[in-house]
Amino acid sequence: MVTSCAWNPAQASILASGSADSTRIWDVAHGSFKVLNCPSGALDNLSNAISQLVWNPDGTLLATASHTAKANIWSITGDVKHSIDGHQGSIIMLGFFWATLWPANGMSTGYFKMFICYTLSSAIDCASSIFPVLFQRGEELCAAKWNTEGSLLAAGFNFGKHSNVILDIGWSPNSTSLASGSADQSLKLWNIEYGKEVTSLYHPRASKSISFEPHGLYILTVSSKILSVVFVKGGKVMKTFEAEGEVCQASWNNDGSKIAVCSED
Numbered sequence: 001m002v003t004s005c006a007w008n009p010a011q012a013s014i015l016a017s018g019s020a021d022s023t024r025i026w027d028v029a030h031g032s033f034k035v036l037n038c039p040s041g042a043l044d045n046l047s048n049a050i051s052q053l054v055w056n057p058d059g060t061l062l063a064t065a066s067h068t069a070k071a072n073i074w075s076i077t078g079d080v081k082h083s084i085d086g087h088q089g090s091i092i093m094l095g096f097f098w099a100t101l102w103p104a105n106g107m108s109t110g111y112f113k114m115f116i117c118y119t120l121s122s123a124i125d126c127a128s129s130i131f132p133v134l135f136q137r138g139e140e141l142c143a144a145k146w147n148t149e150g151s152l153l154a155a156g157f158n159f160g161k162h163s164n165v166i167l168d169i170g171w172s173p174n175s176t177s178l179a180s181g182s183a184d185q186s187l188k189l190w191n192i193e194y195g196k197e198v199t200s201l202y203h204p205r206a207s208k209s210i211s212f213e214p215h216g217l218y219i220l221t222v223s224s225k226i227l228s229v230v231f232v233k234g235g236k237v238m239k240t241f242e243a244e245g246e247v248c249q250a251s252w253n254n255d256g257s258k259i260a261v262c263s264e265d
Contacts, residue, residue: 002017002019002248002263003248004053004249006053006055007258007260009058013028014026015253016064023064051065052071056096057150061073061075061076061081096150142156143155143166148173154178162182162184162188164183167181167183168209172232173214174216175192176192178190179210179219181210186203187201187207188200189201201237203228206224207221207222209221209222209250209251214255214256217232220251225242225243225245225246227240227243227261228240247261247264
């Protein structure tokens, strides 16, 4: 089963995918792929599926994380640049903050959630400095995502304006809007400048994956086996698709010409 996928932000035909036994970089236009050979111990067994894949803003580096609590940084050609270890739990989020990689630990102590920042040098190696940033909140962190430029971080906690857990967050291409999907069967659109809810759309099932179309006109959502294309203005569902198996994630490529779907089938 493919558990995670991520389109290259600079090249519309390059796609990274992760499963229980491998990570691949695909050239979709030619139907070819390269299997990334993890360093020793990066994937201990088939139960440790890739949980996160994220490209840096210019598409030259790919960061991957698995439930082994280890992260790897790769070049677009498939070379390992560095491996990061030492987390106490599964990594639930990866993101590039400018030239910096931020993995978020899935474990918490009391009311604290920790992000650990690994600075990247010009040689694309991790420096020795590690900077913890603590969120002092009374709720568990459920979802977190950087905007495209790596300048803003959205963090979704339990409940809030939703009546149940937030499952995913999506940034609009111009970083002026956010969409949040929840187990309460709703999709909410937010205005970032004013921090206000713009619209709320009912879903027959929980919205567990959210992706904006590159021009910001549509949102792609995933609910169980159902993929929905939602028109941002007014929140109307324009089209739905049904997959044969449970869908884990779906996303647009950088020119809006393709959608990648990760599912059980």
